[in-house]
Amino acid sequence: MLRKIICYLALDKGLKVANNAWGMIEAARKVASEQDLPFIGLVVHTGMTQEYLSILPFDEVYSMKLDPKSWFDAFCHVHAFEVCYQELGLTEGLYLFASHPLYQETAIRLAARMDGAVLTQAMEIYTDPMANTVVKRGIYHDKANEWVSFEGVKHQFVTLDLAHFYADPKQGNPINIKEIFLKNPINTRIQLISERSLSWKELSLTEARFVIGVGRGVSKIGDMNGILQLAELLNAPIGGSKVADELGLIPREKRIGSSGIAIDEADVYIAIGISGSSQHLEGIKGVKHVIAINNDPAAPIHQRSTIGIVGDYQVVVPLLVQALQQGEEGEI
Numbered sequence: 452m453l454r455k456i457i458c459y460l461a462l463d464k465g466l467k468v469a470n471n472a473w474g475m476i477e478a479a480r481k482v483a484s485e486q487d488l489p490f491i492g493l494v495v496h497t498g499m500t501q502e503y504l505s506i507l508p509f510d511e512v513y514s515m516k517l518d519p520k521s522w523f524d525a526f527c528h529v530h531a532f533e534v535c536y537q538e539l540g541l542t543e544g545l546y547l548f549a550s551h552p553l554y555q556e557t558a559i560r561l562a563a564r565m566d567g568a569v570l571t572q573a574m575e576i577y578t579d580p581m582a583n584t585v586v587k588r589g590i591y592h593d594k595a596n597e598w599v600s601f602e603g604v605k606h607q608f609v610t611l612d613l614a615h616f617y618a619d620p621k622q623g624n625p626i627n628i629k630e631i632f633l634k635n636p637i638n639t640r641i642q643l644i645s646e647r648s649l650s651w652k653e654l655s656l657t658e659a660r661f662v663i664g665v666g667r668g669v670s671k672i673g674d675m676n677g678i679l680q681l682a683e684l685l686n687a688p689i690g691g692s693k694v695a696d697e698l699g700l701i702p703r704e705k706r707i708g709s710s711g712i713a714i715d716e717a718d719v720y721i722a723i724g725i726s727g728s729s730q731h732l733e734g735i736k737g738v739k740h741v742i743a744i745n746n747d748p749a750a751p752i753h754q755r756s757t758i759g760i761v762g763d764y765q766v767v768v769p770l771l772v773q774a775l776q777q778g779e780e781g782e783i
């Protein structure tokens with residue numbers, strides 16, 4: 452039996468470690484040490500330098516270079532993993548991927564091809580006293596959690612929800628860095644034609660980094676011009692309170708709170724003219740930073756805010772827009 456833990460490193464466009472992937476590396480390292488196994492980083496990139504690879508925080512690094520056109524194709528990642536797996540001569544292992552669509556698709560396909568099993572969207576991963584890998588993940592739209600483990604599975608694939616794994620960037624000193632050459636270009640029937648980022652109008656509230664919320668304080672749609680400009684500048688979709696929904700400022704499915712949705716993925720939530728009822732706060736529990744704009748200094752939303760701005764939003768929002776526009780021009 453040759454078992455190892457492979458962390459299939461999540462990269463930004465194939466060129467550098469994705470900003471949110473450092474937590475994944477730490478989680479993989481922890482599990483490797485719990486199971487007393489070597490900790491391998493598999494880096495399938497489009498042009499990383501040897502220097503960059505030599506400071507990645509793994510015991511061993513296996514690197515493979517793909518043509519940039521092939522990098523977006525899960526088929527090529529499946530192929531790269533299989534080549535590495537053969538090179539390592541593994542008979543079993545735990546393989547960690549990011550839950551990003553490209554990597555998740557790769558993990559699912561590999562699990563099927565290798566007669567393994569896959570657990571997706573892990574929020575936590577650890578080893579139980581019986582030395583089994585246990586994964587915690589959300590179910591029923593994250594209204595409940597379940598803990599699952601692999602039973603008698605040789606090839607164990609787990610995709611990690613990176614929002615739940617945070618760590619600062621770290622350098623390491625791998626004992627072995629091996630470059631594996633792939634046949635390039637790999638024969639694939641899929642071609643990337645184009646790629647574009649979603650605009651704030653298309654982004655879902657549950658996936659966006661910046662979210663704007665409007666409430667009764669913004670009573671008329673006609674008064675939303677500045678807010679729409681803010682949304683454009685921050686690429687932030689607009690949701691709001693139950694009252695905003697009832698007033699017709701936002702559609703029902705964009706209501707945030709206990710009877711609406713939770714926006715736990717957001718780094719920043721800008722609450723405009725929202726008092727901060729307990730039901731509304733329920734929907735923003737996981738938000739990292741709240742910026743409140745409210746003309747009442749006693750409004751409860753200020754208690755939940757990182758920054759509370761007391762003032763009329765019709766004055767404050769245009770100032771924010773102006774500052775952001777100046778910032779875009781490099782003046783701030």
Ligand SMILES: Cc1cc2nc3c(=O)[nH]c(=O)nc-3n(C[C@H](O)[C@H](O)[C@H](O)COP(=O)(O)OP(=O)(O)OC[C@H]3O[C@@H](n4cnc5c(N)ncnc54)[C@H](O)[C@@H]3O)c2cc1C
Nearest residue numbers: 666667668692693708709710724726730731745746747764
């Ligand atoms: C069973 C149940 C479920 C509910 N579920 C939800 C839910 O999922 N989500 C939700 O949001 N609510 C929910 N509610 C409603 C909740 O109790 C509140 O009534 C609601 O959140 C209040 O919305 P609001 O903050 O927009 O309005 P308000 O509470 O009226 O607050 C408006 C705020 O705007 C400020 N303001 C006014 N003018 C300006 C201005 N010019 N500039 C800046 N600020 C201004 C005011 O100072 C005030 O603080 C629920 C209630 C019940 C009973």
